[in-house]
Amino acid sequence: MIGRVFHALGDPTRRAIVEHLTAGPQSVSALAAPLGITLTAVAQHLQVLADAGLVKTEKAGRVRTCRLIPAGLQALERWIWERRLDRLHDVLDGKPD
């Protein structure tokens, strides 16, 4: 999961999408215009961000909107704990830091 988060945020266009969404929920077409990319391209990027638990898209009538969600943060916290327990193994095995 943390790999998906890093992969999702590793692309400059997807980081631009996240930056736009920090201002609040937006329609897919409103996102596409300033980025100068097609609706299809935006939809593909949104799918990667959704798979990482960073955004959620919803359809209201004929308008598809998307917004940031905190699910990607879960992966970050788990990743922090996995690293901590790796170090616990090393400490108990008497390895130097």
Next chain:
Amino acid sequence: MTSVSPETIHDTFTIERRFPQSPNTVFAAFSHPATKRRWFADGHSQIVDEYSLDFRVGGREVARYRMSDATPFPGLPLVSDGVTLDIVPGRRIISAATMTLGDRPISAALATFEFLPDGSGTKLLFTHQAAFFEGSDGPAMRKQGWTAILDQLAQAL
């Protein structure tokens, strides 16, 4: 389309690890502040600014550090501020803590550590139950927090 809906997500994850050492030895790595600091706060992925542990029920545990160059978020401050809720020597520790990343509070969590005998070693069962939040600090803070994360990430790539 400018309305912001604060959202909270509840999540539970578990991590299970086996150690050749006895439950009392593994437990001691949680109860001795200097030992716990070495695995909880120290490490290649962060620079520790502060670590303190008052290991007793009601005692506080604070860790302030910055993510190192070995992470995707170099320089990003991380603060864990918690309190121990339950101690059964050699068997169980329960604590509650909030986590702040950058200027952004990201979670409030209940952490349960169970030290189970496993042959001559220990099976450690860690259960993390958390509320992850976004938006409770307002749009300006949220934008600031995300911008910090994205900037740090861009520098790391």
